[in-house]
Amino acid sequence: MSEVLELEDPAPTGTGRTALPIRWVVAASVAYAVLAVVGRLTVVHGQTVSLVWPGAGAAVIWLLVETPRLWWRVLLLVLVIHATVSAMTGADWQLVVLGAVSLVVQTAVVVWLVRRWCPSLLGAGGTQSFRSPRLLAQVSAAAAIGCLVGAAIGTAGVAASGSPVDAWTPVAWFARHFTGVIVFGGLGHLAWEWRTQSVPPRAQGGSRLELALLWAISLAASSLVFLQPLPLVFLVVALSVWSAARYPTFLAALHAAAVGSVGFVLTLAGFGPFAELADPVEQALLIQVFLVAVLLTGLGVGALGDRIDELVASLTRSREQAAEQAELLAEMTESMGEGLVVLDEVGRVVRSNGASRRLAHRVAPGADDDTALHDLVVQVLHPVVDTAAVPRPELGVGDVPIRLADGDELVLAVSRAPLSEQHGDGRAGTLLVLREVTEHRKGLRPLAGFASTAAHDLRGPLTAIRSWISLAAETLDPDDEAHEGLQRAERASLQMADMIDDLLAHALAEAGDLAPVDVPLSGADGVLAQAGDLLGPDDELVIATDLPAVHADPVAVRQLFANLIGNGAKYTRDGVPARVVVSARRQGARVVVEVEDNGVGVEESERTLIFQRFHRSGAVRAHFRGTGMGLSICQTVVQRHGGTIECLAADPGPGSVFRFDLPAAIAETADVPVA
Structure with missing residues (x-):
């Protein structure tokens, strides 16, 4: 068995395959000689060639088994054996020579085509036999082409021997060899697979x-x-x-x-x-x-x-x-802390996890799972107080307060995503993700108040410090060493003022109440109308026409665009005016916005880190002033509106693209129905 397994050819090209042992070569030579004698015995009286030639299939299998670097040995042995048997059984010398040549050429053509067309075949680089109709058709085509070539050479041998040649001669030659290749070669190949592979x-x-x-x-x-x-x-x-x-x-x-x-x-x-x-x-x-x-x-x-x-x-x-x-x-999903609720196209709950059911029973104590989930979804998607200041979670907007039966308030951070072809019939569903943020929001509100008070109280002394430093600097000679120190102190006070403003902005973005309304992006009343003031005289702001409106807090959205456009105008390359392009498109119930600049760009390894507080990329840290809070504020604003923000490389570069999504305006989006 081990010797037979050595005949497998794991490499598609056949290189590295072990050569046939001598005893196998001898056995194959004897087998071909016997089959050649059997074929010659089918020559009927008055005919020149045999009626069947089983050796044609045996020669093909022999050549497939042998490693390609020793094909010459197989073809030479086949040539000698074939010619010897034909000569000993009374064939004319012309037929002996050309008949042997035709078989050798035919075998080489068939095997070459099989290895080229059928790399998955055993002996051609694979481990299988005829395992598909396509593979069988390819092998049959290779056999037909090879036998046609052999028939042409063999017919020439018949004519050279002086025997009569008519239209049936090449047909008969082709038929006997094609039959031999398909019948005996096919059986031999299947037997080879049966012996060496797991069928x-x-x-x-x-x-x-x-x-x-x-x-x-x-x-x-x-x-x-x-x-x-x-x-x-x-x-x-x-x-x-x-x-x-x-x-x-x-x-x-x-x-x-x-x-x-x-x-x-x-x-x-x-x-x-x-x-x-x-x-x-x-x-x-x-x-x-x-x-x-x-x-x-x-x-x-x-x-x-x-x-x-x-x-x-x-x-x-x-x-x-x-x-x-x-x-x-x-x-x-059952082990997740966030609640997951899947709705069908009419708003019925079709799937939920343990966290969502626990939240539902807090909203509707004592009710069964279906009723409690239904009540939870109704209150999430359709808040009781229907005012412009109430978030619209059906559009993917952040926090939803729910008044519980015991008088307490439950605050849920809600995000929504469409699910296409939920049932496999083209009908779309909806995924709701519910995360309780009650304690988090309660803790942030005092922090926001403290930040606002602290910022107000710090601005007064800081303004006084800056004024006295500026006055002292003006009274000193510019060449005085103390003058440079006062200038550094003034720059430090400016940086402290920027940091106080950014910290206040971040606290308000994270903890402040959102009042979402339909907000146009472009046009005279759009949030981008005054964005050009953030750029220098040589800079350019390109705003695509007819940007879709969003449903968001207008103050937060203005701050979001001001930070991104301001960064585009700030982090520029030397001698290159800033160019900022703002575009947007509708995608389901969301609006995807892209703000692209031609500035210094952000290294790939930094594109996720730059949204962390106080983190500044290496490309800007040494050459530009800043606190590292702007993009963190942007991320907070986007996340509180149920979206995500990412930084991409501009194409073509250099520069950056900031892509984020916000809820689409209510006037342009249909509500999700709830049964």
Whole structure:
């Protein structure tokens, strides 16, 4: 067994494959010689060439088994053996030479095409035999092309020997060699796979008793068909279909070859409908066509069955993996702290997790899961107080306060995302993510108040410090060493003022109450109308026309755009005026906005870090003043509106693109219905 396994060719090119041991070469040489003698015995009286040549298939298998670097050895041995057998059995020397050359060329062409077209085939770099109808068709085409080349050379040999040549000569030569390659080569290749590979049984395979019954019926039926003169040979094809549908392809091919061989032998013995023909060449052609047809039927049905079995096995594995992933996903969602609720296209709850059910029972104590979830979704999507200052979570906007039965307030941070084709029929659903932020928001409100008071109280002394420093600097000589120190102190006071403003802005963005309304982005009343004031005289602000309106807090949105456009005007390259382009598009219930600049850009490794508080990228840290709070404020504003923000590289660069999403305006978006 180990010696046979050495014949496998794991490399697509065949390089590195172990060469055949000498004893295998000797055995293959003897086998080919025996088959050549058998082929020569089928030469009928008055004819020059054999009626069948099984050695054609044996030569192809031998060449496939051998490593390509030793093909010359196989072809040389085939040439010598073929010529020797032909000469010893009385063939003319012209036919001996050209017949041997035709077989060698034919074998080389077939194997070369098989290795080129069928890399998954055993002996061509793969580990399989005829496992698909396409592979069988490619092998048959390679055999046909090689046999056509061989028939042309062989016909020339017949003509050179002085034998009569007519239109049937190349046809007969092609038929005998094509039959040999397909029947004996196909059987040999399937036997090779059966011996060296693990061949799975049919998914709906038959038993051994059925196999014995099939063989008994097939041999009896084929004998009866060819022992009477009526043209009933087509009935034998049904037996090949039965065999290929119930058993592995190798057993089906062996069965088809046995059935066809019975008909072939009985026809040569003078029995059956083909024996009625007077010309033995025509008899041989018809029986070869019958033999090839029966075998190809068995191989075709078997290959199709193999392909179906592979697809069924693959589908079964995919279903098992999908079931495992679904179970894992269910476990993950159940263990999440955030509540997940999936709604269908009319707003009914179709799926939820444990966290969402716990929140629902706080809203509706004592109710069953379905009723509690329904009440929770209604209060989340349609707040009781319907004013412009109430967030609209159906559009993906942040916090939703819910008054509980005991008088307490539950604050939920809500985000919404569309789910397409939830039911597989094109109907869309909705995913709600609910996160309780009650204590967080309660803790931030005093902090925001403190930040506002502290900022106000600090500005007064800081303004006085800046004034006295400026006055002192004006009274000193610019060449005085103390003058430079006062200038540094003045710059430090300016930086402190910027930091106080940014800290206050960040606290208000994170903890301040949102009052979302429909806000136009472009136009005379849009939040971008005054954005051009942030740029210098040589800078350019390009705002796309007809930007979709958003549903957001106007103060927060103005601060968001002011920070992004201000950064574009601030972080510029030397000698290059700033150019900032603002564009936006609708995407479902959201508006995706892009702010692109042509500045110094952000390194790829820094594009997520720059949204952290006080973090500044390496490209700007050494050359530009700042506190590192601007982008953190932007992220807070976007997240409180249920969106995300990211930094991308400009294309073409240099520069940066800040992409974020905000809820679309109510006037342009339909509410999600709730049953």
